[in-house]
Amino acid sequence: MVAVAEIFLGALLQMLFEKLMSREVLDFARGEGVHKKLEKWSSTLRMIQAVLSDAEAKQLTSEAVKLWLADLRDLAYDVEDVLDKFYTKQIQNLLQGNSWKFTHIFMRKINSEINEITKRFDDISSREIKLGLNKIERSVPEWKRLPCSSLPDSPVVVGRDEDKKKIVELLLSDNQNKENFDVVGLVGMPGVGKTTLARLAFKDDAMKYFDIKVWVSVSDDFDYVRLTKAILNSIDSESRSFDEFSQIQNHLSKDLAGKKFLIVMDDVWNKKYELWLTLQAPFGAGAPGSKILVTTRNEDVAKLMAAVECYNLECISDDDCWKVFVQHLSNRNISEPSKLESQRENVVSKCKGLPFAAQTLGGLLRCKEIDEWKDVLENKLWTQPEHSNILSLLKLSYRYLPPHVKRCFAYCSIFPEDYEFEEKQLILLWMAEGLLQNPEGSRQMEDLGREYFRELFSRSFFQKSKKDESKYVMHDLLNDFARLVAGEIGFTLEDKVDYHKRCRIFKKVRHSAYISADLEGIHRLEVFSNFEHLRTFLPLSHSYNGRKYLTSNFTLQILPKLQYLRVLSLKGYCIRELPDSIGKLRLLRYLDLSYTDITSLPESVSDLYNLQTLLLEVCGYLNALPTGLKNLINLRHLIYSNKWHKRYDTSYPRSLKGMPSNMGKLTNLQTLSYFVVGKESSSSGVGELGPLLHLCGTLHISGLENVNGAKDAVLANLAGKDGIDVLLLEWKAKETADPDIFESLQPPLMLKELAVMNYGGSKFPAWMGNSLFSKMVKVRLKDCRRCKLLPPLGQLPLLKELTIKGLSGVESVGSEFYGDGGLNAWKIGNPLL
Structure with missing residues (x-):
């Protein structure tokens, strides 16, 4: 690590102070007689934090100081593990009615850990003295939130018109190569804008000349199997999964046959000719004039791929550099033009012509x-000689982040280069890792997460994906910098680790993410059995269309060893069951089983008292949730969807038949995407939704034919859940329904979308069409065949889209249905049929 230990460790230690001083830890520690030792930890940490600035400066020239900082970081993580065990035990006692059974066993184990950590603190303190580390007042830059919530608009590309014109000409030129395709190299230093320019050319109207256009991110891992699959999936998203690489190549050859294609391979590092030779084999099937555009930092890479021409991208002018800089300022800065102009020379001298x-x-x-x-x-x-301007700039940007946001950024080091992530996904991961400080007042951790995310986005640590506007990516330089900041706590299966360093590094690894393979055998995954302190196991994929298989050795033998996991994802693997030992992962906060063949969850899942997020998207075979789900009192997001299920689509049977009893005890729930009202008395009735006051987003309630009278529907209190903006109400097809129950399911007035499916009553409720629903923009009525009159939806002031299908019982349509605006503002689909 290059002089970033202090600013990372400072954030980590600050979090530990907050945990040590929390009411939960203090109460439990006093009750068990260990509060004196924890107080010693706190005072020692404060003394250590006072010398961090000096340690940061000295680590550049002292290997001993560098090692001291690394050991301190590992100790801080282990302290957090012990504190989380305290908290977990407290929850368990609460749920068991303050039963203290087994407490002496727990305390015997935890006391051993406490004593071991205390010895390590003593060692750290004595080494600090020997190293001669001095107390230096740390200047922590003040964090000023942006004056408004707006984020910077997508910037206009500056200074690249001529470059774009030249690249387009090269792509459209005919070089009469003996192959049917030509390779064009786009070469430039890091941060000069190669990817941006390639994207500009890729989106140019002139590229309609090509029958097929594909963009693939490569980076330093030139995995020809992965790249071939990515190209094939881009051309044919419905292509099935093949076991043999030769089958994949043959299928790609058929898709390219006789067609003029453009393939952009972004950020190529490969210098092994045989790998390129294997990858390019199917390309010869394309039509003459096909092109491959390669962006790379090294001209030799493009030449190895037999590039017919290499275009060297130069830095932009100082004037253009200034324009790029100004684009990313706030309106407040731009409103003072004379002051702004006075800083011009100083700013452009730091940028050195690099748009990044x-x-x-x-x-x-x-x-x-x-x-x-x-x-x-x-x-x-x-002015530090060992730093480039880019590294200095990145370090400054990082230093001026607030402490908790620093750790959030460092966590992003687990993402592979060019990986596209969603804002909500990342916030839930941050939350699971304990990176979001406790909010004040009525604010939620998710609110803080969104604030931190926007802070990183506004400062250009994240940028919008060019391929999918709903997702984000990190520039490859920022990805490298995140890894620098995080040090050895992150690991991917692609990492090359020296054999002699493995033992030391493996003990330090806390987080691991990797691109999953079609078949994860024991030889690939056995390395995880060495990561005894692992917190994150996160296989990633660019697509979940194909089948991916995971050896049972992982779930049965390796997984139970990972006692410190906070994040566990088995997303996309063809697993049908989990072992009971999953319940022993007591610190787990995030469990993702989406896109699996899971049929049921072990009852032991109910012992995961810290669980915050349970993801079960596209789990078509899941027929039941654990009966003890009510014990998951920290659960905030329970997201389920049926296989192949799409919103409003009821053509597929739903395997989940009901919700476990006492769902109303999960009062921290914010997301409950799907709620099934079951037939059995052991299932939760719709009234269990009543205490869930924090629900927001989309709520789909099915099985409404099983509601036990209007009184239970009233208890659901849907009208009081202002956070819900999309509501789907579904009955079983061809069943009669009680209109009073529907009347009692009035949604909140802030609702934006409403869908009603298979309603078997004779009339719609009086609240439908009420003008007080001033935010309603979309309504869908489907297969409500017994209703004779349509509701007065014309009274809804903002209604933009209305779909009516399968309302064959409607006898007439009155003027109140149309309202004042007429039908011109609406989209009517398949009316009444």
Whole structure:
């Protein structure tokens, strides 16, 4: 790590102080007589934190200081593990009615860990003295939130018109190569804008010349199997999974046969000719004039691929650099043109013609008054000889983040290069890892997560994906920097680890994410049995269309060893069951079993008292949830969907027949995407939704034919759940329904979308069409065949889309249905049929 230990460790230690001082830990520690030892931990940590700045400076020249910082980081993680065990035990006692059975066994184990950690604290303290580390007042930059909630617009690309024109010409030129395709190289230094320029050319109208266009991210792992699959899936998203690589290549050859194609291979590092030779084999099937555009930092890479021409991308001018910088400032900064212009020379001298540098510096300074820029632009980091301008800029941007946001960024080091992630996905991971500080007042952790995410986005640590506007990516330089900050706590299966360093590194690994393979055998995954302190097991995939298989040795033998897991994902693997030992992963907060063949969850899942997120998307075979689900009092997000299920689509039977009893005890739930009202008395009735006051987003309630009278429907209190903006109400097809029950299911007035499916009553409720539903923009009525009159939906002031299908019982349509606006604002689909 290059001089980033102090700013990372400072954030980690601050989090530990908060946990040590929390009411839960203090109460439990006093009750068990260990509060004195924890107080010693706290005071020792404070003394250590006072010397972190000096340690940061000295680690550059002292291997002993560098090792001291690494050991301190590992100790801090182990302290957090012990504190989380305290908290978990407290929840268990609460759920068991304050039963203290087994407490002496627990305390015997935990006391051993406490004593071992205390010895390590003593060792750290004595080494600190021997190293001569001095107390230095740390200047923590003040965090000023953005003056408004707006995020920077997608920037206009500056200074690349001529470059784009030249690339387009090269792609459309005919070089009469003996092959049917030509390779064009786009070469440039990091941060100069190769990917941006390639994307501009890729989206140009002139590219309609090609029958097929494919974009594939490569990075330093030139896995020809993965790349071939990615190209094939881009051409044919419905292509089935093949076991043999030769089958994949043959299928790709058929798809390319006789067609003119453009394939952009972004960020290629490969220097092994045989790998390129294997990958390019199917390309010869294309029509003459096909092109492959390769972006790379190294011209030799493009030449190895027999590039007919290499276009070297130069830096942009100072004027253009300034324009890029200004694009990323806030309106407040731009409103003072004379002050802004006075900083021009200082700013462009730091950017060195690199668009990435201008963008990042703009993101850093947009949160500050212009008068405060001097502290950043004249920081000594710019003049340190071992730093490039880019590294200095990244370090400054990182230093000026608030402490908790620093750790959130460092966690992103687990993502592979060019991996596209969703905002909500990342926030839930941060939350599971304990990276979000406790909010004040009525604010939720998710609110803090969104704030932190927007902070990182506004400062250009994240950027919108060019392929999918709903997702985000990190620039490859920022990905590298995140790994630098995180150090050895992250590991991927693609990492090359020296054999002699494995033992030391494996003990330090806390987080692991990797791109999953079609077949995960024991030889590939056995390395995880060495990660005794692993917190994150996160296989990732660019697509979940194909079948992926996971050896049972992992779930039966390796998984039970990972006692410190906070995040566990088995998403996309063809597993049908989990072992009972899953319940022993007591610190688990995030469990993703989406896109699996799971049929049921072990009852032991109910022992995962810390679980915050349970993801069961596209689990078509799941027929039941654990009966003890009510014990998961920290559960905040329970997301389920049936296999092949799409919103409003009721053509597929749903395997989940009901919800476990006492769902109303899960009062922390914010997301409950699907609620089934079951027939059995042991199932939760719809009234169990009543206490779930924090529900938001989409709520789909099915099995409404099983509601036990209007009184139970009233108890659901849907009208009081203002966070719900999409509501789907579904009855069993061809069943009669009680109109009073439907009347009692009135949604909140802030609802935006409503769908009613298979309602078997004779009339719609009086609240449907009420003008008080002032936010309603979309309504869908499907297969409500016994209703004779349509509700007065024309009274809804903002209704934009209305779909009516299968209302064959409607006898007439009155003027109240149309309202004042007429039908011109609506989209009517298959009316009444």
